[in-house]
Amino acid sequence: MLPRTQELRNWTSEKKCRKVVDNLAKKHFTAVYCATAKEAADYIMKEAASAQSIGFGGSLSVADLGVAARLAEQGKEILNHGAPDLTPEQRVAFMKRQQTCDLFLSGTNAVTLDGCLVNIDGHGNRVAAMIYGPTKVIVVAGRNKIVEGDIADAIRRIKDKAAPPNAMRLERETPCAATGFCNDCDAPHRICHVTTIIDSKPGATDLHVLVVNEDMGL
DSSP: OOOHHHHHHHHHHHHHHHHHHHHHHHTTOEEEEESSHHHHHHHHHHHTTTOSEEEEOSOHHHHTTTHHHHHHHTTOEEEETTOTTOOHHHHHHHHHHGGGOSEEEEEOSEEETTSOEEEEESSSHHHHHHHSSSSEEEEEEEGGGEESSOHHHHHHHIIIIIHHHHHHHTTOOSHHHHHSSOOOOOOTTOSOSEEEEEOSOOTTOEEEEEEESSOOOO
C-alpha cells in the first residue's frame, strides 16, 4: 500500500496526464494514458506486432522500458544508433534508416499541458523521424515531462533539466556537461542545434503519444 502522500501525488499526476491526453486527442494524435511504464511497454509490443524494422531515437524513457531486447527476440530489425561498438559509419547508417523504418520509438523532451510536443536535438535525426517518414511513430512521455506553461517554459525545462545531463551522458565538450547548468553556449559539440514544436499531429504520420503516470527519462 502506498503512503498517503505518494497516493495523493499520484492522483494529482494522473489528472494532469489525462488532461494532456485529452488535449493531444483534440489535436488528432492517438493519445493514450498509461498508469505505469509496464502498460506503455505492453502497448508498444502490441503495436510492433506487424513491424519488421524498428528505430530507436536515443531516448532514456524508451530504453528504460526494456522493449528493445523483447523485440530483438522476436526477430525484429533493431535500428539503434546508440548501440555500443558501432562504427561512426554504422551509426550514421542507422540514423538514416530510422527515417523510413516501420516503427520509430522516441521520448519527448517536454509536452505542454495543452498538447504540444517540444524537443531540442543536436543532429535533428530524432525529431525528423518523429515528424515524417516512418510508418508509425510512438512517443513516450513520462509525467515529469509535462509543462504547465507555454512553449518558452517547455524550452527552459529542456535546457535546465534535460540538456546538461544528456550532454554529460554523451560526453560532449560543452559548458553544461561540466557545470550541470545551461550556459546558452555556442560550443560546436552542443546538443541544442535544432528545436521543434509539434503543435498537432503531422498530416502524413501515424503518431501515438503515451502519457505515463511515472517519471521517465530526463
